[in-house]
Amino acid sequence: MHHASDILLTLFIVFVAAQIGGEIAQRLKLPGVVGEIAAGCVIGPSVLGWITPEQVATGTPLDVLAEIGVVLLLFSVGLETRLEDLKRVGKTAFLVGVLGVLIPFGMGSLWAHSAGFDWGKSLFVAAAFVATSAGITARVLQELGALQRTESKVILGAAVIDDILAMLLLGVVVAVQGGEGFNPMSLLMVLGGAIGFIAVIGLGGARVMRWNSTWLDRPSNPQSPLLIVLALCLGLAYVSTLFGLAAIIGAFLAGMIASETRQQHTLEKQTMPLLALLTPFFFVITGSKIDLQQLANADALIMLAVVTVIAIISKLLGGFLGALSLGKRGAAIVGFGMVPRGEVGVVIASLGLAAGVFNDRIYAIIVAMSLLTAMVTPPVLAWLLRRSGSDTAETPNVSG
Amino acid sequence: MHHASDILLTLFIVFVAAQIGGEIAQRLKLPGVVGEIAAGCVIGPSVLGWITPEQVATGTPLDVLAEIGVVLLLFSVGLETRLEDLKRVGKTAFLVGVLGVLIPFGMGSLWAHSAGFDWGKSLFVAAAFVATSAGITARVLQELGALQRTESKVILGAAVIDDILAMLLLGVVVAVQGGEGFNPMSLLMVLGGAIGFIAVIGLGGARVMRWNSTWLDRPSNPQSPLLIVLALCLGLAYVSTLFGLAAIIGAFLAGMIASETRQQHTLEKQTMPLLALLTPFFFVITGSKIDLQQLANADALIMLAVVTVIAIISKLLGGFLGALSLGKRGAAIVGFGMVPRGEVGVVIASLGLAAGVFNDRIYAIIVAMSLLTAMVTPPVLAWLLRRSGSDTAETPNVSG
Numbered sequence: 029m030h031h032a033s034d035i036l037l038t039l040f041i042v043f044v045a046a047q048i049g050g051e052i053a054q055r056l057k058l059p060g061v062v063g064e065i066a067a068g069c070v071i072g073p074s075v076l077g078w079i080t081p082e083q084v085a086t087g088t089p090l091d092v093l094a095e096i097g098v099v100l101l102l103f104s105v106g107l108e109t110r111l112e113d114l115k116r117v118g119k120t121a122f123l124v125g126v127l128g129v130l131i132p133f134g135m136g137s138l139w140a141h142s143a144g145f146d147w148g149k150s151l152f153v154a155a156a157f158v159a160t161s162a163g164i165t166a167r168v169l170q171e172l173g174a175l176q177r178t179e180s181k182v183i184l185g186a187a188v189i190d191d192i193l194a195m196l197l198l199g200v201v202v203a204v205q206g207g208e209g210f211n212p213m214s215l216l217m218v219l220g221g222a223i224g225f226i227a228v229i230g231l232g233g234a235r236v237m238r239w240n241s242t243w244l245d246r247p248s249n250p251q252s253p254l255l256i257v258l259a260l261c262l263g264l265a266y267v268s269t270l271f272g273l274a275a276i277i278g279a280f281l282a283g284m285i286a287s288e289t290r291q292q293h294t295l296e297k298q299t300m301p302l303l304a305l306l307t308p309f310f311f312v313i314t315g316s317k318i319d320l321q322q323l324a325n326a327d328a329l330i331m332l333a334v335v336t337v338i339a340i341i342s343k344l345l346g347g348f349l350g351a352l353s354l355g356k357r358g359a360a361i362v363g364f365g366m367v368p369r370g371e372v373g374v375v376i377a378s379l380g381l382a383a384g385v386f387n388d389r390i391y392a393i394i395v396a397m398s399l400l401t402a403m404v405t406p407p408v409l410a411w412l413l414r415r416s417g418s419d420t421a422e423t424p425n426v427s428g
Numbered sequence: 429m430h431h432a433s434d435i436l437l438t439l440f441i442v443f444v445a446a447q448i449g450g451e452i453a454q455r456l457k458l459p460g461v462v463g464e465i466a467a468g469c470v471i472g473p474s475v476l477g478w479i480t481p482e483q484v485a486t487g488t489p490l491d492v493l494a495e496i497g498v499v500l501l502l503f504s505v506g507l508e509t510r511l512e513d514l515k516r517v518g519k520t521a522f523l524v525g526v527l528g529v530l531i532p533f534g535m536g537s538l539w540a541h542s543a544g545f546d547w548g549k550s551l552f553v554a555a556a557f558v559a560t561s562a563g564i565t566a567r568v569l570q571e572l573g574a575l576q577r578t579e580s581k582v583i584l585g586a587a588v589i590d591d592i593l594a595m596l597l598l599g600v601v602v603a604v605q606g607g608e609g610f611n612p613m614s615l616l617m618v619l620g621g622a623i624g625f626i627a628v629i630g631l632g633g634a635r636v637m638r639w640n641s642t643w644l645d646r647p648s649n650p651q652s653p654l655l656i657v658l659a660l661c662l663g664l665a666y667v668s669t670l671f672g673l674a675a676i677i678g679a680f681l682a683g684m685i686a687s688e689t690r691q692q693h694t695l696e697k698q699t700m701p702l703l704a705l706l707t708p709f710f711f712v713i714t715g716s717k718i719d720l721q722q723l724a725n726a727d728a729l730i731m732l733a734v735v736t737v738i739a740i741i742s743k744l745l746g747g748f749l750g751a752l753s754l755g756k757r758g759a760a761i762v763g764f765g766m767v768p769r770g771e772v773g774v775v776i777a778s779l780g781l782a783a784g785v786f787n788d789r790i791y792a793i794i795v796a797m798s799l800l801t802a803m804v805t806p807p808v809l810a811w812l813l814r815r816s817g818s819d820t821a822e823t824p825n826v827s828g
Contacts, residue, residue, distance in 0.1 A: 035487070035492050035495065036495075036499075036662060036665050036666040036669065036675055037666045039496070039662050040659065040662040040663050040666055043658065043659055043662055044659050044663075047647070047649075047652075047655050047656075047659060050648075050649060051647050051648060051649065054647075054648035054649065055648060060648075060649065087435070087489070088489070089487070089488070089489045089491075089492035089493075091489075092435050092489035092492075092493075093489075093492075093493075095435070095436075096439070099436075247447070247451045247454075248450075248451060248454035248455060248460075249447075249450060249451065249454065249460065251700065251701070251704045252447075254701055254704055255447050255704055256447075258443065258704070258705060259440065259443055259444050259447060262436060262439050262440040262443055263440050263444075265436050265440075266436040266437045266440055269436065275436055298700070298701040298704075299701070300651065300698070301651070301654060301698040301699070301701050301702050302701050302702065302705055304651045304654055304655055304658070304698075305658060305702055
């Protein structure tokens with residue numbers, strides 16, 4: 029039974045590395061995800077070499093666990109996203125979301141093309157500039173005790189819209205890259221198929237669940253609502269790949285549908301242990317794919333600096349312009365709140381690596397950029413929120 | 429990204445098959461586990477062929493998911509097992525546990541030897557006759573509304589002792605089989621190592637946790653108690669393989685240690701969604717390894733009948749003799765309560781198959797025997813409990 033021992037030891041190493049990395053990051057007031065990716069980098073071939081590239085290759089058990097982890101993560105993001113919320117946050121959040129996607133996507137694709145990528149690949153690279161990490165943003169606002177502020181609601185609403193647009197964009201660029209390049213007709217068909225799939229499943233599923241979700245409790249198993257939505261998650265993750273979309277889009281839709289059920293609160297609580305066990309595999313394995321050798325020269329470091337500045341400025345600008353109705357300080361808070369990239373940016377970089385669009389160097393740079401934007405945000409946001417702390421009913425509970 | 433689609437489709441099929449099988453079984457008043465194994469048999473090569481033997485071979489993603497599933501299952505059984513409970517149920521439970529292991533082990537090994545196995549292999553086969561499924565028993569008693577009866581407490585206590593003895597026995601027979609056969613010296617060393625490991629980790633760990641478990645909450649992550657005990661689970665599962673014990677023994681010990689913490693109740697609730705997602709992979713994949721061709725002849729069916737009768741009689745006898753202090757009817761209830769085999773018997777059969785001790789035919793027969801004992805118990809137990817329903821404070825809540 030040596031195989032069993034070996035895989036158990038690997039699972040133990042990956043899981044413990046994630047916890048140690050996450051804990052160190054949180055002590056440093058950084059999002060835990062930063063530490064988990066860094067831990068993967070440490071146990072990967074760049075430093076310790078405890079995880080080899082062969083162990084995380086496509087189709088290996090660790091790769092499949094990482095895939096399940098990210099599918100569950102996007103499912104849980106969907107579970108916190110109700111169609112009603114999207115409508116209620118209204119025009120400001122929509123503007124912030126749209127501008128916060130278009131400006132980074134535009135600036136990102138211009139940079140990528142100027143750096144030598146053809147247009148099809150440039151759009152793929154630019155997609156990695158787009159997605160704000162709703163998880164990181166929400167966690168930062170929570171840590172600052174600022175979740176009830178108007179700016180926070182706009183940020184969260186915009187992050188949701190941003191997530192959907194970024195996923196749609198991702199589906200489109202993946203399909204374009206995987207298919208016949210920049211063919212406008214196939215682009216339209218991919219777009220139509222993707223929008224149709226999302227609309228039918230999202231709107232239809234949400235309507236069905238809102239109308240009646242008591243049937244989820246009809247099977248004998250007391251955990252049947254969880255079991256049914258997990259089956260829905262796996263099923264829609266698969267079906268979305270049939271539409272040329274990423275599996276995580278289907279998982280997100282499944283979560284959003286499940287958020288309309290009256291069992292939503294229970295489902296959210298039940299999903300937390302699943303994320304706790306499985307998402308670390310995604311982030312650690314992601315980090316283990318970073319090759320520090322690729323960043324160990326002046327050219328690469330300059331490129332990283334340029335990419336990071338573009339990523340911060342473009343997102344800040346989009347958020348600021350979109351939220352100007354809140355005043356300049358409010359708009360700045362929203363703008364910085366949108367800056368952190370995270371799981372979605374890393375997902376796109378991983379997909380790009382798997383599809384052969386990203387080379388090791390641009391992959392390492394994009395992942396490092398995601399880390400840097402996530403690290404820059406918390407202190408800046410804390411400073412801005414403290415300066416305008418008096419306009420909120422509750423005193424922000426800033427510890428430390 | 430075809431690999432991602434393929435594995436997602438397989439995960440979806442396995443998970444949904446488990447839910448459908450479990451639901452059908454529960455509607456038929458059978459334990460859900462029976463339906464999950466049957467579902468695996470249906471989607472496996474015997475019937476539909478949706479899961480091929482190559483997909484569940486050692487080291488494949490599905491095999492690793494099944495391994496994680498069974499490790500978590502035994503962790504959760506440990507989480508419901510406190511050292512105090514083992515002491516409190518006292519002499520009767522201990523007698524039932526010991527006799528309920530010795531008699532099936534003795535009768536099982538005599539039968540296996542008479543069926544042509546050498547003594548080393550006969551002990552391994554007999555180990556599969558031993559373990560009562562605490563999960564199945566507890567679920568049956570719960571369904572019958574009889575969990576507060578004296579007999580139920582004895583059954584649960586004895587099932588716990590039975591589980592530990594069976595695991596110890598399993599560790600010993602695996603080591604004996606894997607090593608130099610029936611060498612008394614190495615047997616003693618294996619026994620000593622196993623007992624030492626279990627005693628040091630179990631008693632020492634439980635004492636540490638009982639003395640102080642507030643440190644589990646010290647890390648920043650609000651889910652840190654769960655994360656630490658899951659790391660403990662993976663770590664002890666690995667370490668127990670270093671002592672020649674099965675991984676599930678370490679997982680069970682980790683659960684038992686965790687049951688001594690003041691966070692035990694929360695941990696138990698958090699473990700449920702993990703079991704819901706992952707244990708179906710173990711049972712379905714187990715079922716998919718049954719080859720119905722091997723049972724499709726009179727000889728095999730006769731052997732199955734003999735094995736099942738021995739399994740029922742031997743366990744009933746052990747439980748009955750051990751619990752005679754409760755009177756004849758009480759002893760009969762306890763005896764029948766011990767009859768269902770389940771996950772542990774199937775685990776042993778799987779290990780036997782992997783180790784080359786079991787051929788496909790004896791594997792199919794042992795798994796079928798586990799199913800049959802689990803199917804026979806609920807109606808008999810219900811009948812016995814209804815006949816003696818008046819001696820309990822609460823009216824048993826027997827529905828249907």
